[in-house]
Amino acid sequence: xxxxxxxxxxxxxARDAVRCRDVTARALAEAALEALRLWQDRTNAAALIEAxxxxxxAEAVDxxxxxxxxxxxxxxxxMAHKDMIYRAGRRAACGSRVLAEHVxxxxxxxxxxxxxxxxxxxxxxxxxxxxxxxxxxxxxxxxVRNPWAPPHIPxxxxxxxxxxxxxxxxxxxxxxxxxxxxxxxxxxxxVTGIKPxxxxxxxxxxxxxxxxxxxxxxxxxxxxxxxxxxxxxxxxDAADAHSDARPVPAWRAMLDAGGAGLTIGVIPGALVDGIDxxxxxxxxxxxxxxxxxxxxxxxxxxxxxxxxxxxxxTVLLAEAAATQGHWLDGREQDLTPVTALSLRKGREIAPAxxxxxxxxxxxxxxAFSAEVFARxxxxxxxxxxxxxxxxxxxxxxxxxxxxLIAAMMRHTPxxxxxxxxxxxxxxxxxxxxxxxxxxLVGRPFDEGTLFRLGVAFQAATDWHSxxxxxxx
Numbered sequence: 001x002x003x004x005x006x007x008x009x010x011x012x013x014a015r016d017a018v019r020c021r022d023v024t025a026r027a028l029a030e031a032a033l034e035a036l037r038l039w040q041d042r043t044n045a046a047a048l049i050e051a052x053x054x055x056x057x058a059e060a061v062d063x064x065x066x067x068x069x070x071x072x073x074x075x076x077x078x079m080a081h082k083d084m085i086y087r088a089g090r091r092a093a094c095g096s097r098v099l100a101e102h103v104x105x106x107x108x109x110x111x112x113x114x115x116x117x118x119x120x121x122x123x124x125x126x127x128x129x130x131x132x133x134x135x136x137x138x139x140x141x142x143x144v145r146n147p148w149a150p151p152h153i154p155x156x157x158x159x160x161x162x163x164x165x166x167x168x169x170x171x172x173x174x175x176x177x178x179x180x181x182x183x184x185x186x187x188x189x190x191v192t193g194i195k196p197x198x199x200x201x202x203x204x205x206x207x208x209x210x211x212x213x214x215x216x217x218x219x220x221x222x223x224x225x226x227x228x229x230x231x232x233x234x235x236x237d238a239a240d241a242h243s244d245a246r247p248v249p250a251w252r253a254m255l256d257a258g259g260a261g262l263t264i265g266v267i268p269g270a271l272v273d274g275i276d277x278x279x280x281x282x283x284x285x286x287x288x289x290x291x292x293x294x295x296x297x298x299x300x301x302x303x304x305x306x307x308x309x310x311x312x313x314t315v316l317l318a319e320a321a322a323t324q325g326h327w328l329d330g331r332e333q334d335l336t337p338v339t340a341l342s343l344r345k346g347r348e349i350a351p352a353x354x355x356x357x358x359x360x361x362x363x364x365x366x367a368f369s370a371e372v373f374a375r376x377x378x379x380x381x382x383x384x385x386x387x388x389x390x391x392x393x394x395x396x397x398x399x400x401x402x403x404l405i406a407a408m409m410r411h412t413p414x415x416x417x418x419x420x421x422x423x424x425x426x427x428x429x430x431x432x433x434x435x436x437x438x439x440l441v442g443r444p445f446d447e448g449t450l451f452r453l454g455v456a457f458q459a460a461t462d463w464h465s466x467x468x469x470x471x472x
């Protein structure tokens with residue numbers, strides 16, 4: 001199979017083709033490896049391409065099918081993952097010079113679960129240093145570039161994950177989201193991503209940044225694909241005290257139920273205030289598309305997300321400094337300036353202020369739920385209120401950098417603070433041909449409703465099916 005054929009398939013089509021022996025897992029893996037190499041000069045998405053491992057795993061899937069054994073729900077599906085999700089014996093630099101020689105002795109629970117599901121691990125993907133930058137810049141490993149337009153950011157910190165899925169090299173890629181790091185690359189690269197409920201997916205064997213905010217989730221080509229991958233990795237893990245014990249629902253049974261009977265809330269001001277005119281138009285078109293799915297769209301009064309955002313930033317900065325701040329002591333020169341500055345800011349936050357911010361979280365969630373979920377099943381919010389900026393204008397020292405980063409961060413950290421699930425969906429392209437995305441925020445542990453709505457939206461639109469042209 002050629003790489004262009006891989007890009008045209010959905011995850012489910014690929015899985016079914018392997019199970020029916022219309023294509024071998026080995027052929028799919030070889031196409032994915034070819035595509036990762038093909039796109040590398042354009043995007044710098046891959047940190048490590050593991051041809052031997054991928055071939056070995058694919059051959060095991062083919063052998064299981066030939067022997068009549070169940071190869072798993074993701075049999076033969078090529079994936080690659082953010083370089084902070086550990087596999088024992090494989091280098092995981094986490095985008096940083098300070099971890100350049102880091103070879104973990106454990107395999108992340110999420111990878112063990114994907115292995116058991118029959119997925120193929122093609123390697124690791126570049127990321128912002130220590131998962132701490134929303135753009136995709138990295139002076140150590142080289143910036144990841146947007147496959148639609150390489151001068152532009154892919155979004156971070158799961159930058160390689162967004163780029164690798166967008167260009168069609170892999171069907172899905174795990175990322176992490178502490179303040180928007182799955183949703184940013186989903187929006188910038190035109191793919192779908194799910195930030196699960198806090199605790200839904202175990203974090204054992206992954207780099208920690210903020211214990212109260214970190215989530216692990218997939219970026220993929222569609223809401224249906226994300227649902228399949230999340231179903232494989234979700235669920236309690238005894239090794240992770242933060243993972244939630246409640247069972248994972250059978251999402252597949254509800255995916256095709258459509259939008260009828262569900263209500264989506266919109267805050268009219270949030271879709272226009274401070275929003276680029278082209279993006280506001282795309283968001284208005286998305287609202288119209290939601291109505292076409294049969295969902296009811298209702299207007300909600302303004303929410304005090306600014307206060308929630310400020311509390312989220314306090315927790316993120318303080319906990320990140322507690323987790324990664326030791327690198328400032330003797331290794332600061334090996335950190336990128338933006339990482340060092342963020343960690344220093346975190347050290348300036350008094351522990352009592354962080355404790356107070358965390359103590360307020362249950363009250364904030366109760367208030368949010370009363371204002372939103374008492375009236376609707378999901379809340380529609382923007383992701384980026386501005387067109388996807390360039391790498392140059394968001395680079396360290398660029399005059400517009402602070403303003404652009406602040407704009408990018410307006411609509412995402414508050415959702416991490418509340419611990420809520422959020423599904424990022426493509427909803428258009430701007431005048432320069434760059435993707436536009438939006439997010440649906442759901443009730444705690446109600447990813448299934450988000451997936452049901454996302455599948456309905458993507459049945460009514462085709463933004464998720466578009467791919468950047470391959471490199472010449």
